[in-house]
Amino acid sequence: DHWGFYNGPSSLNPFPTVTVDGNNFPNASFQSAYYDFRNPNPSYVQAGMLTRINYPTGGSTSFEYEPNKYVKWVGGLPITVNSLSQQVTGAGVRIKKIISRPTPSSGELTYEYSYVNDIDSATTSGVLGMPQPQYFYTEPSLKLYSSPGYSAVSYIGLAYSTFSSTSIFPSQNDDGNVVTYSRVIERQSANGIYNGLKLTTFSNHDNGYINGSP
Numbered sequence: 001d002h003w004g005f006y007n008g009p010s011s012l013n014p015f016p017t018v019t020v021d022g023n024n025f026p027n028a029s030f031q032s033a034y035y036d037f038r039n040p041n042p043s044y045v046q047a048g049m050l051t052r053i054n055y056p057t058g059g060s061t062s063f064e065y066e067p068n069k070y071v072k073w074v075g076g077l078p079i080t081v082n083s084l085s086q087q088v089t090g091a092g093v094r095i096k097k098i099i100s101r102p103t104p105s106s107g108e109l110t111y112e113y114s115y116v117n118d119i120d121s122a123t124t125s126g127v128l129g130m131p132q133p134q135y136f137y138t139e140p141s142l143k144l145y146s147s148p149g150y151s152a153v154s155y156i157g158l159a160y161s162t163f164s165s166t167s168i169f170p171s172q173n174d175d176g177n178v179v180t181y182s183r184v185i186e187r188q189s190a191n192g193i194y195n196g197l198k199l200t201t202f203s204n205h206d207n208g209y210i211n212g213s214p
Helices: 028-037
Strands: 052-054 062-075 080-101 109-116 124-127 136-145 155-163 179-181 184-189 191-201
Touching: 062 179, 080 124, 179 184
Parallel strands: 062 124
Antiparallel strands: 052 062, 062 080, 080 109, 109 184, 124 179, 136 155, 184 191
């Protein structure tokens, strides 16, 4: 996908047919199809993840995952946090539930995680710590200046387009994480009995800890 995670076999997600415009550049139809081709697939992004640990005591801990989601992204100069109208699937996965039973005779402990700003919200608190993926770029008027005395014209205008099979913007940032969360809610239960919840607030790009401009 956009960030290098597996998004399915080519039989289910084939490379789109290349179509071009009058300038022999990939047209809008291919640009849209290529972006969709690189989108994360929730059914495959969990490939290779650890799902269970078995202990010598006979107990175990199991892990359930779900795709990362974000509703804000970081980019531009000066660097700013930009909001989206709806949440988007991001890179990789996050823990959804941990079920632990230290021994066969011990009770079952369950921890469930919600990555939202408040208890009643269904909107993610995730922030993509970089610009959104982009594979095509058009510069309508690049000015190329000539050397003094070379020509009577100080510059010429040049329009050009660029396509990259990998995102033009970096797919990683200096935080080491692609999507980070401002708030996470942990719900705890033992043997099916609810024990309460814990809401944790983390420093993040959108609450005063944005990266500085270069």
